[in-house]
Amino acid sequence: MKKILAITLLLLTSASIHSQIHFESGYIIRKNNEKVSCLIKNLDWRNNPKEIEYKLGDNPEIKKENTTTVKEFGLTGHKVKFISATVKLDRSSEKLNSLGRDRAPQFSTENLFLRVLLEGDANLYLFEDENAYKFFYTHNNSEVEPLIFKSFLNTNLEIDTNDQYKQQLWMDLKCEGISMKDVNVLKYEKNSLISFFEKYNKCKNPAAAEATSFKEEIVRPNPFHMSIRLGLSNSILKTESIATQYGYPNIDFGSKISIRIGAEFEYVLPLYRNKWSIIAEPSYQSYKSDATTADGNHTVDYKSFDIPVGVRYYLFLNDDSKMFFNGVFSYNIDLGSKLNYTIFRRPLEADVKPDYNFAIGVGYKFKDRYSFELRYALNRDLTNEDRVWENKFNSTSFILGYKLF
Incomplete structure (x- = not known):
């Protein structure tokens, strides 16, 4: 059964990798200002891409382009837009155990795709990868400039910050409705900076249309779900003795199929387009078997x-x-279980106190309503306080689900 589960996991994972690829309606503007309507491979881009893959219409050929040829690209159905720019980037680490003592940023010139966060009289951009999280801006048709922020260790080896970005914004984005207080309370964070740029653009040009925001607008459905879960479990119990030399045998109770029934409660986290959730699934399961050794039943x-x-x-x-x-x-509550041995032809009842265990599973959901799952529960000791026997109980379950809400 374990081999079947492993093969199923491998096949489903392989299929998912290929099925996850989505080409969505978008456009590319090349460096010569040629605009091309196309289907762009949507990778969500938590980190800014180094290149993009796209297809032209129904043509199955996948093409690739990067910052050397692309001036701008975006997805039509989403608030997603990137521009390419040659910028000064400081890659100094912000990790506490890697901070240096130099207050000044260490710039290098790089050609990058920048995510557009806001467009108006002043524009705000973001670059993010595994090692950098930096904001950039333009104003009055200026070149793209970095908003300078850096953490460092001062002479007392205390953490300090270079908040030069506040001075930059105070000097460059002046308007009657922008006060020093507005700048001082700024944080080097996306929402804080977007709010400031929105306020500046509205102050600078009140009669103009509202500045274009590229904050992804996720329609958040009800994050709480409940499902009924019914399935079959193939369970195995093996009793291993540390005192076989004294007549306490190893016992194989074999595999048995039983019905499991439960309810699943799910909370979908507001992260990564609702891909992560927390689940709890209280359920009932049982296992009944017997075995015979030289001592008896x-x-x-x-x-x-x-x-x-x-x-x-x-x-x-x-x-x-x-x-x-x-x-x-999985935390397990015993419901009056019985485990009886025959040792030296005399009955002996074990004290059933099941231990916790872990489980992994893979499943499929259709129309966000119907589901099935294949789950493997690792060994659980049914008598975790017994010093003679270790009762290893594990199960493989096939579970059907129906979402109520």
């Missing part, structure tokens, strides 16, 4: 109320389909 009647809590990640395949991957920690 051994029986188990295990019943538990499980409370798995964990995280889920979605891979969107298309508008109707998505895959998901779960990782959960």
Whole structure:
């Protein structure tokens, strides 16, 4: 069963990688100002891209271009727009354990794609990758300039900051409605800077149309969901003794199929386009079996109320389909289970106190309503306080789900 689960995980993961590719309606403006309507591969771009992939109409050929040939690109159906620019970029680390003592930024000249955050009389841009999170701006048709911010260690080895960006904005974006207080309270953060630039653009040109904001507008549906979950579990119990030399045998109770029933509660996090969620799935499961050794018959009647809590990640395949991957920690409440051994031809009842365990799963959801999941629960010791036996219980489950809301 473990091999079947592993093969299924591999096949579904491979399929998801290919299915995740979305080409969406967009455009490219080349350096010669030629505008090309096309389908652009949407990778969400948490980090600014170094190149883009696109297709022309129904032509299956995938083309690539980068900052050397592209002046601007965007997605038509989203507030997503990038420009290419040659800028001065400071890549000094902001990690606490890597701060230097130099207050001044260490610039290098780089040709980059910058994400457009706001357009108006003054424009705001962002560059983000694994090592940098920097803002840039233009005003009065100026060249793209960095908004300077840097953390460093002062002479007392305390963390200090170079907030030169506030002086830049105070000097360059002057308007009657902008006060020194507006600048002083600024934070080197996206929402804070966007609000300031919006205020400046409105102050500078009140009669003009509202400045174009490229903040992604995510329609946030109800993040709470509840589903009914019904499935079959193939469970295995093996008892391993550390005292076989004294007549306490290893016992294999074998595999048994049982029904599991439960309810799933899900909270979708407002991150990465609703791809992450927290789940809890209280459920009931049971396992009943017996085994025979030279000493006699051994029986188990295990019943538990499980409370798995964990995280889920979605891979969107298309508008109707998505895959998901779960990782959960499961707390188990025993419901009067019985585990009886026969040792030296005398009955012996074990004290059932199940330990917690972990589980992983992969599943598929259709029309955000119907789902199935294949889940493997790692070993759980049913008698975790027993010093003689370790009762290893694991299960592989096939679970069907129906979302109520």
